[in-house]
Amino acid sequence: MSEFPVVVAARRTPITVKGGGLAHRTAAELAAPVIRACLDDAGSAGPVGDVVLGNTMGPGGNIARVAALAAGLGVEVPGMTIDRQCGSGLAAIITAAEAVRAGDGRLRIAGGVESCSTAPTRIADGVAYRRAPFAPPGHADPDMVRAAQDLAVLDGIGRERQDAYAARSHRLAVATRERGGFAGEIVPVAGVTVDSGPRARVPALLDRFPPLFPDAGGTLTAGNSCRDSDGAAAVAIVPAGVPGLAIIATATVGCDPALPGLGPVAAVETLLKNAGRDLAEVAAIELVEAFAAQALASLTRLGLAADDDVDPRVCADGGALALGHPWGASAAVSVVRLFSRLVRAGAPAGTLGLATAAVGGGLGVAALFEVVR
Template sequence: MRDEPPAGRPVVVAALRTPIGTAGHAFKQVGADRLAAPVLAALARDLAPVLPVPAEDVVLGNCTGPGGNLARVAALAAGLGHGVPGLTVDRQCGSGLAAVLVAAQAVGSGAMDLVLAGGVESASTAPLRARRDPAAPHDVAAAQPYARAPFAPDGHPDPDMGPAAEALAAARGVTRERQDAYACRSHARALAARRAGRFDGEIVGVGGRTDDQRPRPLRPQTLARLPAAFVPGGTVTAGNSSPISDGAAAVAVVPDRLRAAAGLPGLRLAAGAVVGCDPALPGWGPVPAVRRVLERAGADLRDVAAVEIVEAFAAQTLAVTDALGLDPLGADDGRVCPDGGALALGHPWGASGAVAVVRLFSRLVRAAAPPGTLGLAAAAVGGGLGVAALFEVV
């Protein structure tokens, strides 16, 4: 690691999330602001007795919400007061982690002393989107519904994430058998973590629900019978892909001087990065992002004790871990997503990057890892982006 950072270096001192529900089920009538508000309120409530400053801003990632400044709406719904402005960030599946980096920049610059940051997605209540025909009269009848906004302009590759995962699996030689084995591992680890209570300290209940809806026992033999989901004869299936989900997660970011004065443990940001890559293979994004944060921090991946990668697809996760020299199905079984990830818990797009930071906080801070222990969070993003952040226990 490089020299000791200055007292203004941003530190995560609290981290919480909602349970994650499968779209159309557990939280099918809970809007994005109402998913985020309980997490924000709980963070503010928990920090009030130990920190002398109120929240100065809320930064939330979101992909498919109702528009407007969702972070501001959620901040008001959380009772944080009229003076907390709110900023909404859209980096698609990396939005939650990108929001944490934006908050860290505000704190690290000295502009703010406490920012609540994370992400939220309510796929269940996301509005339908439509394009207008420019040649037609300006009325609703001329609008044509569409599934998603473009990730890239005309003339550039713009695959949906499922076919993109299939292309990455083919390019990197990730077999169907490994994908299914990784999916089974994710579910089994999530179920074991829930039984052991490792999620209890990080979850804020919503509507009476206090656990994740998705995890269930899986067998490779069962997964092997599932057909390809996106490409005929392909290897990516519904069983080794993450589900569309609802959920929220957020963390509290303060300067190290306030953390030290309050006597709080935390995760100090050593380095963060958002990078671009070929939009034809967006799942590759975490590879250059991770390499950049390690270079910036002067660290080696061999020294990182905990890794949380957003498991959008088993194919994408394994392609990334292979390239980085990680082996979650072998030597790094206890280092990479050992309590399961998005394949088992669910993938609320705008929140998942923040969920990764919450999981690092539980694995390292709540579990009392020694100071100096390193943790890494990373996510791939539609359109060809990667987001990564390296944290150090203090």
């Protein structure tokens, strides 16, 4: 058995577009049923030491604590909400795993949640704004859309290649949904039982979307970019000695704030070096597909994409371009997907999985997992 903390349960809500089927659920209301499902799946894994959730644009007030109480946990169970932007869900899982490995043997629930639909409007000096700065004055501070377009220009990733990658995501996600491949991980909420994003007709429509930056010869469109979405995802983590998905290595790094989409490159390289592993050993890879251009730029640098070819290990059931991007939850969704692809699918002991995400402000987060039986 592994010496590392083990994910023994992994669940998520359906992911729906902002303003869609989950629009009237707050972040805590989205997270609570997922927390409850993870606890039920974990069975008699012992008392809960903490609930750690990532969130980026919620109302504050420690959403993890509110969600834990709403899920029926006792008042003695604390909660912690953390913000590492689009890497928040995976950062929460890493944080919880570190506590377990440090010697606290109590079960942890960790993941992320975002209700884009109910996110409050923020105001400074009487002016409403969409986001806080990712970097201080003197540093580049592009929003993630502009940064993805800059990456497309830098790497010469054209519209056709971006659209092809987005089409791949939709085709894979639709096929997975139709064969019931998401069913084991989804917790129905408010009568919603399936993801709203994957659509069979999208690949045929991608060339009709206008560019988001037409004056700059832009190649990003709404079709090859993710949709702001609502959703939650979480896992249950316990000490070593049980079957599941062991968290064997992690890495969080900084990179140029001007090109935040490249964060996964340094994170994955650092992770593999520290773990003494090679990317060729990894059977399943989940990258948060915020934008096709950003995904392709990182995957190409990692040797996982070239021209029109994408390594079949990457987001094999579709990714955020099809499912949607609930910011604080997306990187935790990646871990839930790895659990389904490896543990639920019966992969043999020793099989490796990798989750990684780019983060606004110039960060990358990654974690390496191993199946234990």
